[in-house]
Amino acid sequence: MDSETRSAAEVLGRLKAERAERERLTNPTRLAIIARLIERHGLTENQATLAVDQVAEGIQGEHTAFVGPAVLSLFAEQWAQLWQAVQPVLQQFVQAFTAAMKQATQYAEIITPPAAADRPAWQSPHGPKQKGNRRG
Secondary structure (H helix, E strand, O other): OOHHHHHHHHHHHHHHHHHHHHHHHOOHHHHHHHHHHHHHHOOOHHHHHHHHHHHHHOOOOOOHHHHHHHHHHHHHHHHHHHHHHHHHHHHHHHHHHHHHHHHHHHHHHHHOOOOHHHOOHHHOOOOOOOOOOOOO
């Protein structure tokens, strides 16, 4: 591999790493967890950030025990907000679906053909029943 190709690959690798680090640092969920640790446990920004990073790496640290409950409480709050937003739409859907099923049931009663005993043979989709054995 020549030096230009190697340096281009190195630059690309560095750019990808910098982008990943920038995305990690600005991840809204990560920032919300860090804020929660600061507010609820009195950690400094550095302590909270270190705890979140250690949990992400699978490392036990001084304050990592606080991260799990912080994530769960954040998830529970976000789920409650989502449920509040979705519930009215879901209720409208259930009402519309119920009305549609009621209407479909009414149409089914109209369209349902009469039972075999209730119609003459000429109304059968297969014609009248054949008498005798047609095998020759």
